[in-house]
Amino acid sequence: MSKDVYILAIESSCDETAAAVVCNGRTVCSNIIFSQIELHKLYGGVVPEIASRKHIEKINPVIKEALKEAGLHLQDMDAIAVTYGPGLVGALLVGVAEAKAIAYAAGKPLVGVHHIEGHIAANYIEHPDLEPPFMCLVVSGGHTHLVKVLDYDCFEIVGRTRDDAAGEAFDKVARAIGLGYPGGPKIDKLAREGNPEAIAFPRAKVEGNEYDFSFSGLKSAVLNYLNQCEMKQIEVNRADVAASFQYAVVDVLTAHAIKAVKEMGWDKLAVAGGVAANSFLREHLKKACEREGLHLYYPSPVFCTDNAAMIGAAGYYAYIKGARSGLDLNAVPNLKIGER
Ligand code: KG4
Ligand code: ZN
Numbered sequence: 001m002s003k004d005v006y007i008l009a010i011e012s013s014c015d016e017t018a019a020a021v022v023c024n025g026r027t028v029c030s031n032i033i034f035s036q037i038e039l040h041k042l043y044g045g046v047v048p049e050i051a052s053r054k055h056i057e058k059i060n061p062v063i064k065e066a067l068k069e070a071g072l073h074l075q076d077m078d079a080i081a082v083t084y085g086p087g088l089v090g091a092l093l094v095g096v097a098e099a100k101a102i103a104y105a106a107g108k109p110l111v112g113v114h115h116i117e118g119h120i121a122a123n124y125i126e127h128p129d130l131e132p133p134f135m136c137l138v139v140s141g142g143h144t145h146l147v148k149v150l151d152y153d154c155f156e157i158v159g160r161t162r163d164d165a166a167g168e169a170f171d172k173v174a175r176a177i178g179l180g181y182p183g184g185p186k187i188d189k190l191a192r193e194g195n196p197e198a199i200a201f202p203r204a205k206v207e208g209n210e211y212d213f214s215f216s217g218l219k220s221a222v223l224n225y226l227n228q229c230e231m232k233q234i235e236v237n238r239a240d241v242a243a244s245f246q247y248a249v250v251d252v253l254t255a256h257a258i259k260a261v262k263e264m265g266w267d268k269l270a271v272a273g274g275v276a277a278n279s280f281l282r283e284h285l286k287k288a289c290e291r292e293g294l295h296l297y298y299p300s301p302v303f304c305t306d307n308a309a310m311i312g313a314a315g316y317y318a319y320i321k322g323a324r325s326g327l328d329l330n331a332v333p334n335l336k337i338g339e340r
Contacts, residue, residue: 007319008077008102009312010063012095013087013115014141015039015046016305017058021070021077022312025320026124029070031302031309034058037182044181045171052090059098066308074106081315084112084325085335086142092331100327111315112325116143116337117155119272121314122303130270130297135261137253139281140273141167141182144213144253146260147337149270152317155338158260159211166249166275169215173222173245177238187242188278194239196247196280199225203252211256218248250281254288261294270297277304 004023011018015036021029036054040046067073082099085092096112103110120136132152138145144161164172167184174183179190201221204214222245229236261269269289275281276298289296303310 005078005316005320006072006076007079007081007111007312007315008063008066008074009081009113009308009315010059010095010099011083011115011118011306011308011311012055012059013083013085013092014306015051015091016307017055017062018306018308019059019063019066020308020312021066021072022309022316025121025313025316026128028125028309028312029072030066031307032062032066032069033302033307034062041181044175046088048088048090051088052094055091055094059094063098063102074102074108077106077108079109079111079315079319081111081113081311081319082329083115083118083311084329085115085332087115087331087333089331089333092333096329096331100329104327109319110325110327110329111318111323112329113311113314113318114335114337116140116145116147118310118314120147120149120155120270121317122272122299122307122310123270123297124313125303125309126299127297130268133264133266134268134270134297135257135264135266136270136272137257137276138272139166139253139275141165141171143273144215145337146211146256148264153321153323157337159209159213159256161213161215162206163214163216164219166213166215166253167273169219169249170275172219173242176223176226177236177241184275184278187246188280190239191243191246191280194237194241194243196243198237198240199244201225201244201248203248211260213252213256215249218245246278246280250278250284253281254284257285258288258292258294262292267293268295268297272299272304274305277301
């Protein structure tokens with residue numbers, strides 16, 4: 001029998017300082033996340049300089065904790081995996097510098113991981129049966145992509161947002177109705193008390209690629225609606241606004257994802273990224289997949305939002321395919337998917 005492969009994974013691309021130990025790409029031995037949300041809340045969004053400074057403060061304790069919780073030592077690791085893009089450059093650099101230092105000092109191979117490929121790989125953790133090829137809807141704070149996962153290390157983008165990411169739209173609309181940061185989970189909760197059909201917000205169609213998305217028009221429609229109410233001195237039902245906005249986003253995401261997976265003749269659809277934690281999106285996708293006879297995969301909420309376990313899962317498949325990064329690995333804030 002071949003030996004188990006242990007990966008120490010590090011993630012610091014935005015406002016979570018995270019480290020994890022993952023065995024054979026699918027078993028999470030530990031998953032430590034220090035969330036900076038409380039710090040950034042004060043400013044209504046992530047402040048890059050504050051994020052970098054906090055990462056520096058937290059990265060060593062978080063890594064120590066990840067090894068301790070796994071009951072393993074650095075010497076037991078087969079490789080060090082780290083997110084090197086996309087993300088905030090100063091935040092990414094903290095994780096990359098740390099991973100390089102550990103890899104050099106411990107004499108371990110280094111594997112740079114794409115953050116979005118990590119989000120996709122989060123689906124492997126709790127679904128031992130899931131193997132490529134499948135379609136993945138990646139919906140996070142910075143990205144909205146429909147991706148063909150052709151193999152563990154082979155991706156093709158089918159559709160992408162032309163403007164705002166889905167999570168960004170959630171955050172902006174949440175701010176407009178006074179819910180604070182991060183808006184996604186707050187809209188998710190408030191929408192449960194509202195009527196998703198109360199206000200007919202637009203479902204954007206974009207010219208050129210039927211799989212592309214656009215959310216900035218929807219965001220403007222919500223802002224216009226709020227302004228109109230204010231001008232006419234009509235009291236806004238915030239739960240209805242949240243539910244109707246959420247429905248407009250989820251409707252378009254679901255329609256594009258189902259169409260894309262069917263066009264490929266595949267029967268597997270996965271969702272990934274922070275917005276994949278949205279309860280209405282999960283419900284809506286579940287119903288649509290049942291109707292179409294498709295298998296739906298999504299990670300538990302803790303593996304949807306930023307974490308290092310997903311980087312360990314993606315890092316494992318890169319590692320066993322022979323991917324290695326040099327000690328000249330740099331942070332790439334706008335790294336494209338599928339690039340190495
Ligand atoms: O994947 P993620 O943690 O970070 C990025 O890589 O961007 O995603 C964060 C985004 C935020 O915009 C947040 O509002 C959104 O995911 N989010 C949600 C939910 N939980 C997090 N959006 C809708 N519903 C949720 N339950
Ligand atoms: Zn992310």
